[in-house]
Amino acid sequence: xxxxxxxxxxxxxxxLALLACTVLTTLVAFVDLGNFSVVAALAIAVTKMLLVxxxxxxxRYSTVLTRLVILGGLLWLAILLLLILTDFFTRGWVGFPGT
Amino acid sequence: MASEAHAAHEExxxxxxxFDTAEQQKDASTLAMWxxxxxxxxxFGGMFAAYTIxxxxxxxxxxxxxxSLNVVVGAINTCVLLLSSFTMVMAVRASQLGQRNAIIxxxxxTLLFGGVFLGVKAYEWNEKYVEHHMPGQAAFHLExxxxxxxxxxxxSLYFAMTGLHALHMVVGVGILSVLxxxxxxxxxxPEYFTPVDIAGLYWHFVDIVWIFLFPLLYLIDRHLPK
Amino acid sequence: MTTAVLQEREHYxxxxxxxxxxxLTKDHKRIAVLYFITISIFFAIGxxxxxxxxxxxATPAGDLVSSETYNKLFxxxxxxxxxxxxxxSVPATMGNFFLPIMIGARDLAFPKINLLSWYLLIIGGGFAxxxxxxxxxxxxxxxxxxxxxxxxxxxxxxxxxGIFVAGFSSILTGLNFIVTVHxxxxxxxxxxxxxxxxxxxxxxxxxxxxxxxxxxxxxxxVFCERVFHIGIFDPALGGDPVLFQHLFWFYSHPxxxxxxxxxxxxxxxxxxxxxxxxxxxxxxxxxxxxxxxVIGFLVWGHHLFVSGQSLYAGLVFSFLSYFVAxxxxxxxxxxxxxLYKGSISYAxxxxxxxxxxxLFTIGGxxxxxxxxxxxxxxxxxxxxxxxxxxxxxxxxxxxxxxxGVHYWWPKMTGRMYPEGxxxxxxxxxxxxxxxxxxxxxxxxxxxMPRRYHVYPPEFQVLHLASSxxxxxxALGYVLPAIYxxxxxxxGPIASANPWGASGxxxxxxxxxxxxxxxxxxxxxxxxxxxxxxxxxxxxVG
Numbered sequence: 001x002x003x004x005x006x007x008x009x010x011x012x013x014x015x016l017a018l019l020a021c022t023v024l025t026t027l028v029a030f031v032d033l034g035n036f037s038v039v040a041a042l043a044i045a046v047t048k049m050l051l052v053x054x055x056x057x058x059x060r061y062s063t064v065l066t067r068l069v070i071l072g073g074l075l076w077l078a079i080l081l082l083l084i085l086t087d088f089f090t091r092g093w094v095g096f097p098g099t
Numbered sequence: 100m101a102s103e104a105h106a107a108h109e110e111x112x113x114x115x116x117x118f119d120t121a122e123q124q125k126d127a128s129t130l131a132m133w134x135x136x137x138x139x140x141x142x143f144g145g146m147f148a149a150y151t152i153x154x155x156x157x158x159x160x161x162x163x164x165x166x167s168l169n170v171v172v173g174a175i176n177t178c179v180l181l182l183s184s185f186t187m188v189m190a191v192r193a194s195q196l197g198q199r200n201a202i203i204x205x206x207x208x209t210l211l212f213g214g215v216f217l218g219v220k221a222y223e224w225n226e227k228y229v230e231h232h233m234p235g236q237a238a239f240h241l242e243x244x245x246x247x248x249x250x251x252x253x254x255s256l257y258f259a260m261t262g263l264h265a266l267h268m269v270v271g272v273g274i275l276s277v278l279x280x281x282x283x284x285x286x287x288x289p290e291y292f293t294p295v296d297i298a299g300l301y302w303h304f305v306d307i308v309w310i311f312l313f314p315l316l317y318l319i320d321r322h323l324p325k
Numbered sequence: 326m327t328t329a330v331l332q333e334r335e336h337y338x339x340x341x342x343x344x345x346x347x348x349l350t351k352d353h354k355r356i357a358v359l360y361f362i363t364i365s366i367f368f369a370i371g372x373x374x375x376x377x378x379x380x381x382x383a384t385p386a387g388d389l390v391s392s393e394t395y396n397k398l399f400x401x402x403x404x405x406x407x408x409x410x411x412x413x414s415v416p417a418t419m420g421n422f423f424l425p426i427m428i429g430a431r432d433l434a435f436p437k438i439n440l441l442s443w444y445l446l447i448i449g450g451g452f453a454x455x456x457x458x459x460x461x462x463x464x465x466x467x468x469x470x471x472x473x474x475x476x477x478x479x480x481x482x483x484x485x486x487g488i489f490v491a492g493f494s495s496i497l498t499g500l501n502f503i504v505t506v507h508x509x510x511x512x513x514x515x516x517x518x519x520x521x522x523x524x525x526x527x528x529x530x531x532x533x534x535x536x537x538x539x540x541x542x543x544x545x546x547v548f549c550e551r552v553f554h555i556g557i558f559d560p561a562l563g564g565d566p567v568l569f570q571h572l573f574w575f576y577s578h579p580x581x582x583x584x585x586x587x588x589x590x591x592x593x594x595x596x597x598x599x600x601x602x603x604x605x606x607x608x609x610x611x612x613x614x615x616x617x618x619v620i621g622f623l624v625w626g627h628h629l630f631v632s633g634q635s636l637y638a639g640l641v642f643s644f645l646s647y648f649v650a651x652x653x654x655x656x657x658x659x660x661x662x663x664l665y666k667g668s669i670s671y672a673x674x675x676x677x678x679x680x681x682x683x684l685f686t687i688g689g690x691x692x693x694x695x696x697x698x699x700x701x702x703x704x705x706x707x708x709x710x711x712x713x714x715x716x717x718x719x720x721x722x723x724x725x726x727x728x729g730v731h732y733w734w735p736k737m738t739g740r741m742y743p744e745g746x747x748x749x750x751x752x753x754x755x756x757x758x759x760x761x762x763x764x765x766x767x768x769x770x771x772x773m774p775r776r777y778h779v780y781p782p783e784f785q786v787l788h789l790a791s792s793x794x795x796x797x798x799a800l801g802y803v804l805p806a807i808y809x810x811x812x813x814x815x816g817p818i819a820s821a822n823p824w825g826a827s828g829x830x831x832x833x834x835x836x837x838x839x840x841x842x843x844x845x846x847x848x849x850x851x852x853x854x855x856x857x858x859x860x861x862x863x864x865v866g
Contacts, residue, residue: 005195006188015185019178022313026174029318037322041314048310056188057303063126065507066133073137076535077144079622081151084571087626087638088152094636117432117509119845127434127508134500138538145542145572149557152568235554248562255555259546 004061014055021048113291125293132297136304139267143308146260150315153256157249158320164241164253165319167232169223173317176219177309183212184306191299194292202282202295209302210275213268220265227254234258257316264312267305274298336739340839351436352839354737357422359443360413365806367409367450370457372799374402378778379761379795382788387779395778396463397479401453403466408488409450411722412495412580415587416502417442419729420526422737424502426830426837427520429511429846434504438497445494452487456480465776467577470558470569474550482551485544492537492544495583499533502526513848520828520852521610525590528614532579532586532621540576543569567633574625582621585685585717586614588725589656592678595728596660598826599675600667603853606659613652620649630701639698646696653689657682672824673747677728680755684720688713691766706776709769715762724754727805734809735819739836742816746808753801760794822862827853 025044033040053059059067110116118124154161190205231238234251241250278298281287287295337354347355377398381389390398421439425432433439456462462484464473473481506527510519547569550556558569597604604610626634626642660682669675691713695701704710735741764787769775773784780788822831829848833841850857 005192008189008192011185011188011192015181018181018184022174022177022181025314025318026170029170029314029321032322037320041318045311045314049307052184052303052307052310056184057300065130069130069133069137072535073140076137076622077140077147080141080144080539080575081148083623083626083638083641084148084152084568084575086641087567087571087629087634088155090635090637117430117434117436123508127504130507131435131500131504134503134534138496138500138534141535142538142542145539145575146546148572149546149568152565153557156565157563234556246563248564251555251562252557252564255549255557258553258555259549259557263542263545 006055010055014051018048018051021051112286113293121290128293128297129300132300136300139304139308143260143263146256146263147311147315150256150260153249153252154315154319157246157252160241160244160246160249161253162320162323163243164232164250164257165317166243166321166323167230167241168257168317169226170317170321172219172223173313176216176223177313179212179216179219180306180309183209183216184303186212187299187302191292191295194287194295195289197289199282199285199287202287203279206275206279206282206295210272210279213272213275213302217265217268217272220261224258224261227257260312260316264305264308267308271298271302271305274301334834335838336834336836337839338739338836349440351432351440353421353425353432353436353439354837354839356436356439356443357418358737360417360421360446363443363446363450364410364413364418367405368802370454371402371405371410372802374398374405375795376799378402379792381778382780383792385780385782385785385788390778392778393463394461396465396776397457397461399776400462400465401457404453404462404484404488406718407466407580407584408491409446409453411584411718412491413446413498414584414722414726415591415729416498416526416529416583417446417494419522419591419733420498420502420529420587423733423830424505424523424526425509426833426841427523427828428506428509428514429829429842429848430505430509431840431842431845433501434509435501439501442494442497442501445490445497449487449489449491449494452483452490454487456483456487459483467573468544468547468569469573470547470550470566471560474547474556474558474569482548485547489541489544489548492541495533496537499530499537502530503534506530511845511848517608517611518848518850518852521593521604521607521614522587522590524611524614525586525593528618529583529586531615531618532583536576536579536583536622539572540580543572543576546572567629570629570632570634571625574628575622578625578628579618579621581714581717582617584722586617588681588722588729589614589653591725591729591732592660592681593656594826594828595674595678595732596663597853598732598824599670599672599678600664601670601825601855602663602667603851603855604659605662605665606655607852609655610659613655616652617649620645620652624649624696627696627701630698631705643696643698643701647693650689650693650696653685657686657689672731673742673744673751674728674732674824676748676751676755677724677731680751681721681724681728684716684724684758688716688718688721691716704769706774707769708765708773708775711775712762712765712769715765720758720762724758727751727754730805730809732824733830734812735823736830736833736835736837738813738816739819740812740816741819741823742805742812743808746804750801750804750808753797753804755801757794757796757798757801761791761798762794764788764790764794820862822858825855825858825862827855827858831858 021044025041028040029037059070108114108116113121114124118127186205186208190202190209193201193205227233231240232254233239234255239247239251241247244250275298278295281294337352347359350356381395387395459480462479462481464477464481506523546557550558556562556564558564558566560566593604593610624642624646626638627646630639695704695710695713731742731747768784768787773780819835821834829846
């Protein structure tokens with residue numbers, strides 16, 4: 001496992017980055033980016049997630065198996081969202097017979 | 100043919116009888132926590148799926164409803180939770196170094212920050228109640244949109260998702276309390292601090308859920324004029 | 326006839342007496358026995374509801390029970406059989422008992438969590454039985470909204486709670502199995518030396534862990550909608566009932582693979598032992614279990630073809646549904662190839678294996694019928710679907726379950742069951758099953774809807790045949806309960822390896838000692854290596 005012991009400085013820097021991202025995402029929300037607003041918000045959230053995972057959860061030092069497990073979970077979430085969306089996004093595409 | 104190294108042995112906290120080495124036990128416990136966390140990804144995931152569908156179906160209503168949430172309070176609460184993750188990983192670090200008092204201090208700080216978060220959440224929920232934005236209320240009304248039904252759906256998701264998150268926080272607070280008590284009793288050492296380690300993983304995960312909840316609930320199209 | 330006594334050697338059954346030694350056990354073998362008893366009771370309850378259903382359907386008029394009661398009967402039959410019998414069936418009993426031994430471990434990775442899993446099943450079952458006794462639930466085991474959330478006046482919340490809790494039992498079992506296989510294999514036990522039964526339970530664990538949380542959160546949402554009126558499935562608010570169906574079936578389709586994969590694992594063991602040959606194409610069978618686990622998550626929309634799902638999504642899901650049949654077919658081909666030039670014996674477990682292979686094939690092929698979008702529009706919500714899933718679940722899983730129980734009975738109990746009665750029961754089950762469910766394919770195709778207890782008189786002949794078959798089937802299930810119980814006291818003492826099988830579990834005494842192995846073995850041979858079985862054992866088996 002991790003014999004690596006991170007320095008306080010490392011953790012403090014990560015915390016500062018996380019706090020900065022929080023401020024950033026709040027401010028960016030008030031800027032008109034059209035459809036890109038959602039992308040920006042999610043991109044910042046994913047960045048924060050990676051910071052927490054890699055540094056606070058020590059995924060930086062984790063085994064391949066742990067990373068596979070994490071990727072599997074995220075992939076399955078993606079399957080859930082994307083395949084449900086194949087229904088809702090195509091609802092209006094074709095009418096019913098006779099219409 | 101049998102293996103000497105894997106003979107039956109006396110049971111200790113760091114080496115339970117079903118395991119052969121302490122490292123095997125630690126690996127197994129860590130793997131188990133990660134697998135549990137991906138069950139949590141799928142658990143919250145169902146609600147995120149519902150959110151995705153309804154936000155894309157009712158984008159304007161969701162924006163109006165989101166604007167009724169206090170973004171400053173939400174942002175500050177997010178920072179409080181991030182701070183708690185910092186103190187949590189510091190507690191794990193202290194465990195790695197065998198610094199018993201530091202472990203206790205950082206765990207207490209984590210617990211306090213978690214408590215603050217929950218307190219602020221309770222305040223926010225109360226605000227929604229007072230403003231008649233709770234879906235169960237007979238007097239429910241969201242100003243700024245004729246679509247009261249979808250507005251109720253937003254707030255149903257708001258309460259369900261933040262409620263489920265808060266429930267996980269409460270469990271986390273309980274776990275932290277137990278850990279503080281165990282640390283005081285001298286249960287942990289640099290050779291064995293797995294419960295602190297995996298409780299940390301849980302706590303950080305709950306933080307990550309909030310990292311997504313905050314923008315998805317509080318920051319929907321805030322640039323739109325009120 | 327004198328009753329033989331198990332030699333006074335210490336084993337897991339006599340290592341400690343009294344209620345506490347069982348209810349607070351950490352021994353995976355004892356927990357398996359607890360599960361056996363529990364799910365047998367649930368099977369009997371579910372079977373009772375099935376009997377009531379078939380009794381009512383013997384006549385075209387709704388003369389035995391009211392419509393409301395009939396709705397409750399089929400709901401409770403489904404809920405109990407799916408969540409409290411089939412899902413735990415093979416993994417919680419034979420998986421719990423044998424997975425650690427098969428990989429050379431002393432126990433599962435987390436014995437206390439294993440015990441917790443059992444208690445969760447009991448608690449969940451308690452909620453479900455409370456719901457039944459208090460007045461029942463009538464939504465169908467599928468809980469479709471808005472009926473379940475808004476309009477039903479029955480015990481939806483209690484039942485949903487029961488399933489929720491039982492779901493965590495399932496998640497924890499899967500988690501335990503996954504960690505155990507990754508971290509507890511004995512030296513030399515590589516992944517490709519493990520019995521295929523272990524692969525099957527591992528793949529099942531992956532499904533349990535990834536799928537069950539979604540139905541858990543869905544039930545939470547149903548609960549919230551009923552109790553707090555925070556509804557997201559209510560059309561009156563702009564909600565979409567089809568979203569519930571997506572979330573429900575995201576789990577419930579992979580759930581059917583939770584139900585059948587471990588059964589397939591049992592069949593691999595049976596076919597190998599009773600052909601005295603290694604399973605043909607081991608890596609393909611191993612990977613097919615993983616493939617079923619993965620692909621099984623991509624097909625759930627085939628339950629929503631006529632629900633209002635978009636046509637394009639229907640096309641996607643129909644297309645993907647065909648792929649999930651491929652790994653199942655691989656298994657059937659490989660089992661068949663295992664038989665070729667094998668030294669085949671026809672002990673009861675092998676009869677069940679043959680039954681499985683034939684009936685699962687029929688069930689699986691009819692699954693392809695309903696996976697076809699055009700065909701499904703015609704037969705959905707008819708008895709065709711009911712026949713399809715009973716062929717795979719009962720003709721498949723229950724047969725494999727019984728085959729496994731008989732196969733491992735001597736190992737678990739130290740006693741042999743009476744072979745004559747066992748073969749007779751297997752015959753009753755096979756004949757009774759086909760007489761019950763084959764007519765239902767025809768009924769469904771002719772238009773008999775499911776969940777109806779009143780039907781046109783021209784369907785009566787087929788329904789009557791089905792109900793008669795159910796009687797024979799019920800007899801077939803009652804007999805093992807009797808003779809297996811009888812064998813516990815009067816059955817001949819079993820040797821360590823009565824079948825001449827390979828695998829670590831047959832190298833321990835019958836019943837095994839509490840810690841499985843005094844010293845963990847070092848594995849040096851491949852799976853299904855019959856050269857490691859002593860000659861005298863091979864001749865007797």
